Amino acid sequence: MNDAQADVRLAAVRKSFGSVVAVADVDLEIPRGTIFSLLGPSGCGKTTTLRLIAGFERPDAGEVYIRGQCVTPIPPYRRNFSMVFQSYALFPHLSVAENVAFGLRMRGMAREHRARAVSEALELVKLGALADRYPRQLSGGQQQRVALARAIVIKPAVLLLDEPLGALDKMLREEMQIELRNLQQRLGITAVFVTHDQEEALTLSDRVAVMRNGVIEQTGAPREMYDRPRNEFVAGFLGASNFIDGTIVARDGGTAIVETPAGRLSLLASAGIGERVRIAIRPERLRMEPAAAAGLPARIRDIVYRGPVTHFYLDSAGGPLLSYQQNAGASWSVGDEVRCAWDAESAVVLDGVQT
Amino acid sequence: MKTAWAAVLLAPPLAMTLLFFVAPVLYLFWVSLHEPSQSELYGAALTLQNYATVLGDSFYLGIIRRTLGVAAVILALSLLIGYPVAYFVALQPPRRRMLVLLMLIFPLMVSNVVRAYGWVALLGRRGVVNTGLHSVGIIDAPLDLLYNTPAVVTGLMTILLPYMVISIANALAALDRRYEEAAQALGAGPVRTFLHVTLPLSTPGVASGTLLVLLLTLSAYVTITLLGGPRSKLLVSMIYDGVTAFQWPHAAALAFILLALALALTALILALLRPGRVQGSGR
Amino acid sequence: MNRALVAGRALRGTATGVAFTLIVAPILIVVVAAFSPNDYFEFPPPSLSARWFVEFFRLENMRSAFALSVELALLAATVSTVLGTLGALFLARRRGTVAVLLQSLFLAPLVFPTIILGVALLLMYKTIGMPVFPGLLLAHCVVGMPYGFRTVLGSAQALDPALEEAGHSLGAGPLRTLLLLTLPLIWPGVLSGWLFAFIVSFGELNTALFLTGPGLTTLPIEIFSYLQFQGSQLVIAAASTLQIALIVILVAAIERVVGIGRIIRTR
Numbered sequence: 001m002n003d004a005q006a007d008v009r010l011a012a013v014r015k016s017f018g019s020v021v022a023v024a025d026v027d028l029e030i031p032r033g034t035i036f037s038l039l040g041p042s043g044c045g046k047t048t049t050l051r052l053i054a055g056f057e058r059p060d061a062g063e064v065y066i067r068g069q070c071v072t073p074i075p076p077y078r079r080n081f082s083m084v085f086q087s088y089a090l091f092p093h094l095s096v097a098e099n100v101a102f103g104l105r106m107r108g109m110a111r112e113h114r115a116r117a118v119s120e121a122l123e124l125v126k127l128g129a130l131a132d133r134y135p136r137q138l139s140g141g142q143q144q145r146v147a148l149a150r151a152i153v154i155k156p157a158v159l160l161l162d163e164p165l166g167a168l169d170k171m172l173r174e175e176m177q178i179e180l181r182n183l184q185q186r187l188g189i190t191a192v193f194v195t196h197d198q199e200e201a202l203t204l205s206d207r208v209a210v211m212r213n214g215v216i217e218q219t220g221a222p223r224e225m226y227d228r229p230r231n232e233f234v235a236g237f238l239g240a241s242n243f244i245d246g247t248i249v250a251r252d253g254g255t256a257i258v259e260t261p262a263g264r265l266s267l268l269a270s271a272g273i274g275e276r277v278r279i280a281i282r283p284e285r286l287r288m289e290p291a292a293a294a295g296l297p298a299r300i301r302d303i304v305y306r307g308p309v310t311h312f313y314l315d316s317a318g319g320p321l322l323s324y325q326q327n328a329g330a331s332w333s334v335g336d337e338v339r340c341a342w343d344a345e346s347a348v349v350l351d352g353v354q355t
Numbered sequence: 356m357k358t359a360w361a362a363v364l365l366a367p368p369l370a371m372t373l374l375f376f377v378a379p380v381l382y383l384f385w386v387s388l389h390e391p392s393q394s395e396l397y398g399a400a401l402t403l404q405n406y407a408t409v410l411g412d413s414f415y416l417g418i419i420r421r422t423l424g425v426a427a428v429i430l431a432l433s434l435l436i437g438y439p440v441a442y443f444v445a446l447q448p449p450r451r452r453m454l455v456l457l458m459l460i461f462p463l464m465v466s467n468v469v470r471a472y473g474w475v476a477l478l479g480r481r482g483v484v485n486t487g488l489h490s491v492g493i494i495d496a497p498l499d500l501l502y503n504t505p506a507v508v509t510g511l512m513t514i515l516l517p518y519m520v521i522s523i524a525n526a527l528a529a530l531d532r533r534y535e536e537a538a539q540a541l542g543a544g545p546v547r548t549f550l551h552v553t554l555p556l557s558t559p560g561v562a563s564g565t566l567l568v569l570l571l572t573l574s575a576y577v578t579i580t581l582l583g584g585p586r587s588k589l590l591v592s593m594i595y596d597g598v599t600a601f602q603w604p605h606a607a608a609l610a611f612i613l614l615a616l617a618l619a620l621t622a623l624i625l626a627l628l629r630p631g632r633v634q635g636s637g638r
Numbered sequence: 639m640n641r642a643l644v645a646g647r648a649l650r651g652t653a654t655g656v657a658f659t660l661i662v663a664p665i666l667i668v669v670v671a672a673f674s675p676n677d678y679f680e681f682p683p684p685s686l687s688a689r690w691f692v693e694f695f696r697l698e699n700m701r702s703a704f705a706l707s708v709e710l711a712l713l714a715a716t717v718s719t720v721l722g723t724l725g726a727l728f729l730a731r732r733r734g735t736v737a738v739l740l741q742s743l744f745l746a747p748l749v750f751p752t753i754i755l756g757v758a759l760l761l762m763y764k765t766i767g768m769p770v771f772p773g774l775l776l777a778h779c780v781v782g783m784p785y786g787f788r789t790v791l792g793s794a795q796a797l798d799p800a801l802e803e804a805g806h807s808l809g810a811g812p813l814r815t816l817l818l819l820t821l822p823l824i825w826p827g828v829l830s831g832w833l834f835a836f837i838v839s840f841g842e843l844n845t846a847l848f849l850t851g852p853g854l855t856t857l858p859i860e861i862f863s864y865l866q867f868q869g870s871q872l873v874i875a876a877a878s879t880l881q882i883a884l885i886v887i888l889v890a891a892i893e894r895v896v897g898i899g900r901i902i903r904t905r
Contacts, residue, residue, distance in 0.1 A: 056803055075357070076806040077815075083807040089800035093822045106809035154808065360812045361728060365740075368725035368783065372743055376750075376780045379758035386761060396764060439653035446650075462661050464885045466841030466858045469878040472865055473664025476671055476679060476875075483667060483681045513660040520657070545642045566749070574751035577843045577862055591753055598757055598848065607761070610754045617751060 006065075007032045007190040008053055008158050013062030015048055022048040024214035025062070030158070031207075035184050035191045039201040040211035040237070046194045049211070050160050053192060055079050067157050077106075082151035083160040086167070088143045090135040096122070096146050097131040103154035121153035124183060141172050148180075152187060159184075161193035165200065177203050198238050202226065210234050226282075231351045235280040242281045243350075244318045248273050256349075261317035263296065269349040278350045285346035286323040288312065288338045295339030296321075300332055316340065387607035397604050405608035415593070419616070422590040425504060426572045426620070429512045433519040433568050434561070440516075441523035441560075445530075452528065459517040467514060471581040474510040475501060478582075502584030510582045515571055519564040526560020527553070555633065562630040566621055573617055590616070669882065672875035679872060690876035700877060702853075703860035707840055708884075710771075710856060714778035715836035721779065722786025722835075723828055727820070730794035741791075748784045755780065756845035763849070770851045777845040782838050786831030793827030794820070826896045833892045837885055857881060 008030040015023040023045045030036045038046035051057045052064060055076035063072045071079050082103060090099050097118050104114045122128045125145040135143055144164065151159055164180075165173045181204055184191050195201050201208050202222040209219040210233075218230045229235035232243070246260030248271055256269040258277060271277055289295050298316035305327075312332065314321040321340060332338070387405055390398030409415045444455050462470065477483050478500035485497040500506060534556060538548045576591045583589070588596075590613050597606030671679050675687035694700050725744050729737055747755070756777065763773045797820070805815040821828075846856045855863070857877060864874050 054803075054807060056806070075811075076803070077809050077811045081807065083804070085800040085804060087798055087800050089798055089804035091801065091804070091819060102805075102810075103808035106814065150808070160807075357812075364724045364728035368721040368728075368744060368787070369740075371721055371776075371779060371783065372746075375759065375776050376747060376755065377743075379762040380750075380754065382762050382765075383754070383758040396761065436653050436657050439650045440657045443650040443654045458658075459661075461885075461889070462665060464837045464841065464889070465665055465882055466861075466878075467843055468858045468862045468865070469668060469841075469881060470664055472861065472874060472878060473666075473668045475865065476667045477664055481679060486681060510664075513664070516657055516661055545646065549646075570749055570751060574753040574844060576753055576847065577858075581862070581865055594753065594757060595847070598760065603761060606757060610757055613751065614754060 006030060007067055008036075008192065009065040010049070010052070011063045011065070013049075013052055013059045013064065015045075015052060015057055015059050021214050023052065023059075026214070026216055028209065028216065028219075030190060030192060032190050033188045034206035035181065035193070035204055036207050036209070037201040037205040038192065038194045038209050038211060039196070039198060041196060043213075044211040045214040046196075046211050047162060048214075050162055050192060050194050053158065054081060054083055054160055080157040081160055082154055082156040083162065084144075084147045084151050084164045086163045088135075088147040090143055090146055090150075092135055094134075095131070096127070096133050096135070096138070099135070099146055100150045100153055103150065107154065117153050118149075121149040124152070124186075125149045125179075140167055141176070144168065144176065148183070152183070152189060155187075155189075157190065159189045159191040161191065163194055163196070165195075173200070180204060202238070210237055228348055229280060229350065232278065232280070235348070235350060240283050240322055242283060242286055242321050244279045244281065245276060246279060247276050261296070261319075265347065266344060267347055267349055271349070280348045280350055281342050281346055283311070283322040283324040284309075285342050286321060287341045288314075288323055288325060288332065289341055291337040291339060293339045293341070295341035298338055298340050300334050300336045300338065303332065303334055314338070314340065383607045384611055386603055387611055389604050391602055391604045396601075405604045406612065408605075409608060409612060418588060418590055418593060419612075421504065421587075422573070423616075425508055425511075425589060426569055428508050429515065429572050430565060430568060432508070432512050433516050434565065437516055437519035437564065438523055438561075441520045441527055444520065444524040445527035452524075456521065456524070459520055462514075463517050467575065468577050468581070470514050471510055471578040474506070474513075474582055478506055478509075501582060502586065504583065504587045507579050507583040507587055507589075511572060511575055511578050514575075514578060515568045518567045518571070522564030522567065523557060523560040526557045526563075530556055558628050558633045559630040562624065562628045565624055565628070569620055569624070570617055573613060665882065668875050668878045671872060672879040674872055674875070677872070679875075690872050691880070693873045694876040694880065697873065699855075699860060700857075700873065703855050703857045704877070704880065706854065707857040710775060710778060711836045711839040713775055714782050714839040715832050717775070718779045718782035718835045719786035719790075719828060719832040722783045722788075722831055723790045723824075725783075725787050726790035726794055726827075727816070730791060730797075731799060744787045745784050747781055752781060752842075752844035753847075756848040759845060760848040770849065770854050774846065774849045774854075774856075777849055778839040778842060781842060781845060782835030785834035785838065786828065789827040789831035789834070790824055791827075793824040797823055829892060829896055833888060836888065840884070841881065 006029045008028070010026055010028040013023055013026045013028075014021070026045075026049060028049070038049055040046050048057060052059055053066070055064075055071065055074065059072065063070050065071065066080055091102065094102065097115075100118045100121055101114045104117055109117070119128060119131065122131055125148055127142060127145050127149065130138065130142065130146075135146070138146065144167075147164075165176050168176060177200060193204070202225075205222055207219060208222055208225050210217045210225065212233055218225060218234045220228075225234065226238050229238060229241070235241040235243075244260050246258040246265065248256045248269065249259045249264070250257040251273060254268055254270075255266055256271065258265045258267055258269070258279070260279070265279070267279065269277060287295075291297075296316055296318060298314040298321055300312055301315050301320075302311075302313035304311040304313070308327065309324045310327055312323040312325060314323060323340070386397050388401050388403065390400045390402050390404070392398035444452060444459075447455060475482070479485070480497040480499070480501075482500070484500060485494070488494045489497065530553065534552050535548050538552045543551065574591055576595055579587070579589050579592060580595075583592075590609065594606050594609045594613065597603075597609055667681070670681065670683060672690055673686040673688070674680070674683045675685050675689065676683075694704075722744070725740075729741055729744075759773065759777050762768075801819060801823075802815055805819045810818065841858055842856070843858050843862070846859050847862075850856060850859050858881075861874050861877050864871070
């Protein structure tokens with residue numbers, strides 16, 4: 001990917017606060033027109049990375065590029081971006097319309113053009129009627145939309161969002177997730193947002209980067225990240241996962257035969273003979289067959305009903321297992337003996353696990 | 356860019372403070388270490404004689420003793436009267452409390468010379484107290500209520516009382532009511548709750564009020580002069596006399612003795628009250 | 639148990655009554671005395687008269703002392719508020735030992751014995767040959783700066799730190815952020831700081847004592863001189879009452895704009 005296609009690029013960026021390394025040699029490329037999310041637990045460096053793109057923090061090493069231009073030495077008020085803050089940061093002494101117009105005013109747009117752009121932006125977020133209200137008169141959801149309108153009206157090269165939906169309740173959050181996505185696609189703005197909610201990241205993004213301790217563990221499209229996690233951390237962070245350990249006993253081209261408590265499995269793996277590997281299988285891919293069938297023997301320890309699915313907690317020779325079953329079909333009880341099976345493509349060999 | 360902007364913000368106030376606050380005081384200390392001079396502001400030779408003279412002279416030691424005595428009495432009285440008043444203020448509902456606080460702050464805005472003059476009008480030979488007592492027939496000749504140390508104590512104490520009340524009232528009002536409730540739940544009655552919970556927790560307010568009253572007492576020249584007259588002089592009066600007599604090294608030494616006294620007493624009060632151990636919530 | 643509560647309440651009520659009487663009585667006496675019709679003070683006065691106010695404005699030294707005090711207070715309050723605001727904006731988001739030290743330094747004039755500052759400044763002024771009015775003005779700026787600093791610091795720290803960054807993200811540089819975003823939100827702190835600095839300067843004694851000169855005195859020093867040399871005292875009562883009246887008007891005006899809560903809380 002060359003600079004013409006990447007709206008944002010970070011090259012070997014490092015940032016420490018005192019003795020704490022917040023961002024450690026991060027390389028990142030965000031293609032134009034995509035929604036890119038930075039996902040990870042608290043303290044993983046995702047917010048710092050966002051602030052480095054914005055310019056609120058200066059990197060100790062490395063460079064930041066926006067639309068091909070090196071912006072590392074450039075202060076935030078001269079970079080081509082806008083931001084939606086976690087607290088919305090609406091200016092309390094300005095009306096909604098004045099808030100939205102602020103960025104245009106800074107860029108020297110004439111008053112009549114400003115007014116038109118503002119009303120268009122407010123229409124986009126469905127707040128046209130509230131133009132003359134003040135932030136303190138609005139609900140949380142409305143304030144969030146104003147913050148969004150204020151950020152998009154200036155048509156930035158990149159839109160940054162810092163946990164923008166964190167303060168909203170669940171239903172409103174899901175509604176806003178869909179609206180955000182639609183808005184972004186309509187306008188074609190490159191967006192980077194930070195979240196600790198993996199569901200939100202999977203819903204909203206075109207690409208996800210999972211971070212831990214200042215390092216990007218894996219980047220990719222949501223489905224690819226979910227189906228093919230690279231290591232245990234990513235597998236565990238993007239959803240629940242089953243882990244089975246085994247040893248490679250034979251190879252055949254790109255395929256390896258792994259000896260596990262579940263018997264011999266044939267998988268795509270690059271490790272050599274004699275190496276121990278860990279295999280990840282998503283609970284929804286773990287099928288439960290009657291005891292007469294072939295597969296890994298297991299016993300149902302617990303059953304938890306979850307509405308559309310039921311969670312089955314199993315014990316097996318390979319360790320504890322978790323299976324999600326749609327609530328249609330066979331019914332099981334605690335204590336039943338089952339056989340677990342899965343499609344070959346559902347099993348993923350994880351990197352860098354020593355057991 | 357960021358550092359240039361920061362310099363614009365910091366430089367002016369810092370320059371003002373360093374040039375016209377820190378520098379003059381350091382210069383004064385420097386002068387206190389010189390010999391006096393008839394023709395110049397101060398002589399050339401360095402000496403500790405200015406301090407030695409004051410600290411070795413029984414006259415000055417007497418003045419210092421009187422100053423400390425006055426400060427002690429004023430502190431004691433303002434605490435004894437001020438604490439119950441602060442408690443009263445703290446118990447008021449918020450709106451009324453603000454009005455009461457405003458009524459306490461307002462006298463502080465009136466210049467001390469005016470407030471001291473009020474006491475002169477009260478205690479003078481033809482003042483309110485004397486004419487009142489005379490017209491009721493209690494006395495024949497006017498009493499000499501002014502120009503003595505008790506007059507200084509009374510006047511200065513009432514002038515500084517609002518500082519004590521406000522400091523303690525703010526501390527009390529900020530106290531979480533639940534500490535007292537916890538004590539009562541454990542069986543302590545109102546007196547024990549006050550002594551073991553409220554009073555100790557109000558220590559930071561008591562400390563700041565005490566320190567403020569102390570420091571203002573030590574430097575209240577005008578009030579002391581108007582109410583004490585020529586015979587009830589305190590340390591600060593000596594400083595003024597030294598300056599008007601152009602005895603700069605001597606006046607400078609007296610000033611730093613006053614400062615040393617203030618620092619020593621501050622350390623003493625902080626050590627006695629230990630407000631630090633109360634700061635921070637006990638969650 | 640109940641007896642303790644009743645005794646406590648009685649103690650508090652008595653103390654409050656005594657305290658307020660002692661605090662307010664001297665001020666009231668002065669105001670009443672200012673309206674005395676006769677040459678000497680008697681309480682209660684037989685009638686009310688404005689003659690002493692007329693006398694106050696007739697006397698040239700009184701008029702000029704009043705004018706000087708007002709002029710000095712206006713200038714000192716404005717300069718010290720600007721300086722205090724700059725310092726507060728610098729320190730609002732800064733942590734660390736240096737920040738704490740700077741904050742203590744800026745607040746120091748509040749607790750430092752101003753009489754010593756007066757002596758020190760007089761000595762320094764004599765050494766470098768500083769003219770009277772600027773010297774006095776600078777002294778009052780030093781004394782008044784902590785008030786603006788304290789109130790503006792409170793206001794600035796209460797602001798959402800993201801507001802400034804939001805301004806930056808929309809293209810507002812440091813100056814425009816300050817003018818369009820920060821100042822409009824902290825101005826009550828600035829105004830109440832200005833008010834306190836004005837009042838302090840207007841009634842200030844300890845530095846003016848040393849730094850005023852012949853022909854150039856402030857009103858409080860003029861009052862003090864009269865009292866010391868036993869001049870015509872009732873005109874002093876009028877002078878004092880005028881000082882009180884000015885403060886009342888100022889506090890009332892600011893209260894209208896900023897509200898009592900602001901004035902009290904930031905103290």
